[in-house]
Amino acid sequence: MTTTYAVLSEGLEKSYGEVHALRGLDLAVPEGAVCGLLGPNGAGKTTAVRIFTTLTAPTGGRALVAGHDVTRDPGVVRRAIGVTGQYASVDGDLTGRENLRLFARLAGLRGSAGRDRADGLLERFGLGEAADRVAGTWSGGMKRRLDLAAGLITRPRVLFLDEPTTGLDPAAREQIWSAVRDLAAEGTTVLLTTQYLEEADRLADDVVVVDRGRAVATGAPAELKALIGAYAEVAVAAREALSGAAVVLDRLTGGRPALDEERLTVGVTVIDPGLTLPRIVRALDSAGVPVTDASLRPPTLDEVFLRLTRMPAARKEPVAQKENAA
Structure with missing residues (x-):
C-alpha cells in the first residue's frame, strides 16, 4: 500500500548568503499523522516551516504540501494549510470574537458562514465566556488557544505549529496539547516544531531530529529512545x-x-x-x-536529543529513513 504524504521534502536547501539554514532536509509526514520537528536553536526548524507555508522560497530541493509544490502552486498550498507561529498573532485591541471573525473574512468566509465558524471555534477551545472581552486582557494561554483557533478557520488539511507553547505555564501547555490531540484524532495532519521534548513525546507519532539543517534521526519516540539504550x-x-x-x-x-x-x-x-x-x-x-x-x-527523549545533537558533525548520518514517496 502506497503511503500518501501530507508534507514531503527532498534535499531541501535554504541559504542566506553564506549562511546555510537547510542543507538537504528530507522529511516525509503521512496524512493524518502528528510529526514533531526537534532541534536546537538555529537547526533550521523555523526555516523549514516558512518554506512549507510558502513564506520563503527554497534555494534547492523540493517541498510538497497536500500534494502540491510550494514553489509552483503556492496559492493552492495556502488554501490547504493553517499556521500558528511562535507568537500569538491576535489583535489585542479586538475582542476574541472580533479576532476570529476578522480571520474568517480574510479567509473568504462571509456573512453567517464566517460568524458561525468563529463562534463554533470559540466554544470548542473553551473561550466562549471571554469571547467579548478585549483579547489584550486575556492570559497567555487563552491567547495561544485563540491563535490556534484562528489557524483552523479554513478547516486546513495540514496544520503547522511553530513552537506553539513557548512561554506557557504547564496548565496552559496541557490545554494546547489537548487541542492538538483532538485535531489529530479528527484526521488533521500536524507538523509541530518544539524545544519541549515532553511535548514531542506526548503528541508525536514520529519525531524528526534536525541539526545543522538536515535530519539526523527519524522515528517514533520509542524507536529513537531504543537507539541509545x-x-x-x-x-x-x-x-x-x-x-x-x-x-x-x-x-x-x-x-x-x-x-x-x-x-x-x-x-x-x-x-x-x-x-x-x-x-x-x-x-x-x-x-x-x-x-x-x-x-x-529507559532513556528520555531529552537524552536522545542531546546525544544526537552533540555528536560531531562528521559522524552525523541519518539514523533512520522513512519510505520514500512513490
Missing part, C-alpha cells in the same frame, strides 16, 4: 566498592561506566535489551559488591 545505575554502600561495581557493569554492557564518588553511584548505558535488572543485581552480588540501590530505566 537504557541506563543502569547502581548505588553502593562504600566508596571502595565503586571500582568493583564498575568492573561488573563494564563486563555486562561493554560500555564505559561513569563513577560518581560523591553520590557513590556507577552508571552505564545498556544497549542489550536482554540485560535485565535482576541479572545485573545477581552479577553484582556474585562479585561481592555491596549494593544499596539499583535501577534500569
Whole structure:
C-alpha cells in the first residue's frame, strides 16, 4: 500500500548568503499523522516551516504540501494549510470574537458562514465566556488557544505549529496539547516544531531530529529512545566498592561506566535489551559488591536529543529513513 504524504521534502536547501539554514532536509509526514520537528536553536526548524507555508522560497530541493509544490502552486498550498507561529498573532485591541471573525473574512468566509465558524471555534477551545472581552486582557494561554483557533478557520488539511507553547505555564501547555490531540484524532495532519521534548513525546507519532539543517534521526519516540539504550545505575554502600561495581557493569554492557564518588553511584548505558535488572543485581552480588540501590530505566527523549545533537558533525548520518514517496 502506497503511503500518501501530507508534507514531503527532498534535499531541501535554504541559504542566506553564506549562511546555510537547510542543507538537504528530507522529511516525509503521512496524512493524518502528528510529526514533531526537534532541534536546537538555529537547526533550521523555523526555516523549514516558512518554506512549507510558502513564506520563503527554497534555494534547492523540493517541498510538497497536500500534494502540491510550494514553489509552483503556492496559492493552492495556502488554501490547504493553517499556521500558528511562535507568537500569538491576535489583535489585542479586538475582542476574541472580533479576532476570529476578522480571520474568517480574510479567509473568504462571509456573512453567517464566517460568524458561525468563529463562534463554533470559540466554544470548542473553551473561550466562549471571554469571547467579548478585549483579547489584550486575556492570559497567555487563552491567547495561544485563540491563535490556534484562528489557524483552523479554513478547516486546513495540514496544520503547522511553530513552537506553539513557548512561554506557557504547564496548565496552559496541557490545554494546547489537548487541542492538538483532538485535531489529530479528527484526521488533521500536524507538523509541530518544539524545544519541549515532553511535548514531542506526548503528541508525536514520529519525531524528526534536525541539526545543522538536515535530519539526523527519524522515528517514533520509542524507536529513537531504543537507539541509545537504557541506563543502569547502581548505588553502593562504600566508596571502595565503586571500582568493583564498575568492573561488573563494564563486563555486562561493554560500555564505559561513569563513577560518581560523591553520590557513590556507577552508571552505564545498556544497549542489550536482554540485560535485565535482576541479572545485573545477581552479577553484582556474585562479585561481592555491596549494593544499596539499583535501577534500569529507559532513556528520555531529552537524552536522545542531546546525544544526537552533540555528536560531531562528521559522524552525523541519518539514523533512520522513512519510505520514500512513490
